[in-house]
Amino acid sequence: xxxxxxxxxxxxxxxxxxxxxxxxxxxxxxxxxxxxxxxxxxxxxxxxxxxxxxxxxxxxxxxxxxxxxxxxxxxxxxxxxxxxxxxxxxxxxxxxxxxxxxxxxxxxxxxxxxxxxxxxxxxxxxxxxxxxxxxxxxxxxxxxxxxxxxxxxxxxxxxxxxx
Numbered sequence: 001x002x003x004x005x006x007x008x009x010x011x012x013x014x015x016x017x018x019x020x021x022x023x024x025x026x027x028x029x030x031x032x033x034x035x036x037x038x039x040x041x042x043x044x045x046x047x048x049x050x051x052x053x054x055x056x057x058x059x060x061x062x063x064x065x066x067x068x069x070x071x072x073x074x075x076x077x078x079x080x081x082x083x084x085x086x087x088x089x090x091x092x093x094x095x096x097x098x099x100x101x102x103x104x105x106x107x108x109x110x111x112x113x114x115x116x117x118x119x120x121x122x123x124x125x126x127x128x129x130x131x132x133x134x135x136x137x138x139x140x141x142x143x144x145x146x147x148x149x150x151x152x153x154x155x156x157x158x159x160x161x162x163x
Contacts, residue, residue, distance in 0.1 A: 035081035
């Protein structure tokens with residue numbers, strides 16, 4: 001399997017693991033026309049008002065970290081799809097992995113560890129750009145995509161607040 005396909009599958013597995021711990025279900029659209037790789041639905045909130053979140057996933061082994069942020073070069077189409085206001089909130093999730101694929105996961109009888117970390121950002125309301133191919137987006141390192149962060153995001157959505 002090609003490396004980029006492995007990265008895509010790994011990022012989906014990462015998000016699914018986080019969502020499971022947060023008590024959320026995950027669906028995958030059949031096609032990715034509008035930069036949505038996965039959809040998350042909160043379980044246990046008002047059943048008449050399902051709380052959903054759409055995600056665009058990226059996975060990289062590049063050196064994109066600085067002291068306070070992840071600086072990721074995003075395709076312009078993805079940037080534009082994510083910056084517009086939509087009925088269902090959308091986030092960009094960037095999963096960082098080691099360069100050596102053998103280090104992405106470590107397992108023993110007592111634990112399974114996925115390396116390294118994922119970060120999230122909402123691009124809703126970001127300005128139009130004159131770039132023609134890519135734009136570097138900044139994801140704050142404090143915005144780690146964890147079960148606690150996902151629970152908090154889904155609670156904000158349940159109150160009508162957009163992340």
